[in-house]
Every structure is written in C-alpha cells, then in structure tokens.
Amino acid sequence: MDLRKRVYGGIETEGSARAAARRFGVSASTGVRLAQRMARTGSLEPGRQGRPAGGGKLAAWRDRLSGWVKVEPDITMPELVAKLQANGGPAVHPSTLSRLLCAAGYSYKKRR
Template identity: 40%
Template sequence: MARAYSLDLRTRVIEAIEAGLSTREAARRFAIGISTSGAWYRAWRSSGNLEPGRQGKPKVSKLDAHETFILALVETDERDITLAEIVDRLAAERGVKASLTTVHAFFAKRGITYKKRQRTRPNSSDRMFWQRGKSGSKANSISIRAA
C-alpha cells in the first residue's frame, strides 16, 4: 500500500496556491495530481487541517453492533447454519445488508471456525487417492483409437 504524502509537501502546495498559483499550476510544480492538490486545498479551506487521513481497511465492521444476534444463531443446538443463511437472517430480521465476505470476516476476527466432520471413516485397507505416474510415463495416459 502506498504511503501518504508528507506534511511538508502538503504545506508547500497550500502555500503556493495561497500565493496565487492555480491548483493545476501547483500540481505541475510539485509533480502531484491535479485532483490531489485541489482536494488538499479544499480540505485546508474547510477544516484548516492538512493531516492525511487513515489508510487501509476500517477497524470496525457494520456487524459489530449485531454481534449477540449473530453469535446466538451459531450457538444453537443445531450448529448447521451457513454463511448465506446468516446473511439472509440479518437482512430479514435486522434489515442489515451484508455479503458473505463480511460475515466470514466477522467470524475470522473473533477466531470462530466450524469444520464439519467427515461422514465416513477413511478406508484403511485401500488408498483413498489416485496416484499419479512420474512425469513423462505412460502410466496415466489414455489412448484413444482414431476412427
């Protein structure tokens, strides 16, 4: 991820615009984007602040407010609810639109995983996978007769 421009550069751009340069001329002079210099100047005029904003993903999720509801769905006796069903229940009962990825990230953030067991035991008398032949061998090739 790219870093924010330095506060020194931001200050010099604002001072140049205040001295009479246009945002385009200031952008050209300091080798930055035109929209960047305009955004910095607008932010400085409205709030007087030149500090860069926080970059990256937000620390909070929109599902944090519904934590007890979601965890109650999972903690039932029948723990066989899918992420898609959780998304549907959130939309129907809470009016919250969320994607599967958002719900998955909600559980991953809390370290909650649920893996279903295999339905049958592995067979101990026979191999459970197909072994490939060595590279270049004809053991795995299928021959098709030409018509």
C-alpha cells in the same frame, strides 16, 4: 505529506493553487483540493479511506448470529447462511459470516 506541505506552502507564497501545482509538477486540481482541504479542516492530512468499522448488512444480525452459534456450536457456515436467509436475513457468503464470527471472538477448530 511532504509534498502536500510544499504545495500548500507554494500556494501561500504565490497566492495561486494552480501556479503552485504547476511548480511542483502535480495537477491543478490537486492544488485546488489541497487549498480547499486546508480551508475546510485546517489540516493537510489525507482523509480516512474505507467504510467505518461496525457497519454493513450483518450489523443488525450480529447478536442473533452469536446466539445461534452458542445454541449450536457445531453449525457449519452454509447451514448458518441458510438459517439466516430463512429468518429474513440478507444473502451473504459463508466466508462473510466466518469473518464476522472470528471478529466476535469465535474460533474455528477442525476435528477428526
């Protein structure tokens, strides 16, 4: 953030994004993008990265998967994948289902 503020301060004083970028040793496109970000959002904070939580191809199936696990608590992840695909769901890896169920509050317990 410090460099972003200094570069933008240079843009304000020099009037040129490219000149300010040269002065601080960053690319000209970085200076231009900082000026555009400030004009568009009013902030120099970097944008959030990644996909928003709660999306993905299993979002529509979350409740149905939870229901299947409640009915049959000892179902394995490969069995759950097969059941999902048999019901027209997307092809996913068992570990993907495991992460989804752990996020939903289910825990994994090994039994002897």
